[in-house]
Amino acid sequence: MSDLVRVAVYTHFARTGHAPAAAELSADTGLEPADVRLALAALHESRDLVVERDEIVMAHPFSSIPLGFSVMGAKTLWWGGCAWDSFAIPHLLDAEPDVLVATRCPACDTPHAWVVGRQAPPAGDQVAHFLTPAARVWDDVVHACANQRLFCSNRCVDTWLDGRQPGYVMDLATLWRLARGWYAGRMEPGYVRREPATAAAYFHEVGLRGPFWGSR
Template structure:
């Protein structure tokens, strides 16, 4: 039974195919995605649309179109003004999940994403988070890819199948 539910949800919520070997349309999207992630990794902040236009050598319309397609993958979410809000696991806006990696600080969108940043970068990190319901401060340390001395529970109240119905709430 659970296998059928997982398969049904996978099919109904399937993200866009970003495999550039099979989808010619994805090639420019892939180069923009790479530009965005490299920018986040170097600067711990999102590139602006203007920086994407300049970095990609594209028109604003081309960047907007590629960003809309990247958003179909659910890894990217735009703000109302068209600027990046999220390129998972990074948040382009300050959140309650700051991640200190080396001498840089960036933000995760949630605790799950915050833990994904040191995993993605293969670096040690400190995450100064707080509980969403009671505001209790929590410090998490990741050392050599492992969460150190952590006690507690990560409570994900929204089922994964529903995350993208309202990703900001989730």
């Protein structure tokens, strides 16, 4: 039941750019509204969705709330949940060979936009800064995602941090490699989230190593 609802959530997000309401999920799946609510609660508990008061906040890489990124496809506009998720959307959706990802530098408000596709990372000297270590993301996942942002440069990262403890900085090519395969299979029935060990191995494979990523 939960997997049926999960796939329906992702299908709706991909098609419309918006989170489905419980009534829409009931119509799409044939389940009773009470069963849909139970499934959403289970999917939140398993970290497959972020649900608050029966409303879907995030179905990574999709978001129902603005967190600093817009992602425009050929016919659909999504909120990107973070830098990572915004770069992941064209890798997840076969019908979108590339998307336009737009944001502003959190430090100086300079606008930035990239065409992000599946073949190669976009050009640019900008950097991504992730504030929350991978092992702590689900302590407050919305806060963690809201603080995975793209900046003009390391100087802008330092300005924005204003003396706070830095997280992890990566270039656009590394961000693109991180996003490329992370959500593979998430639109399909039977998808299973990575365990910490397999997640750390994936991070290592794309060039992200050290305590921040749970690996050496």
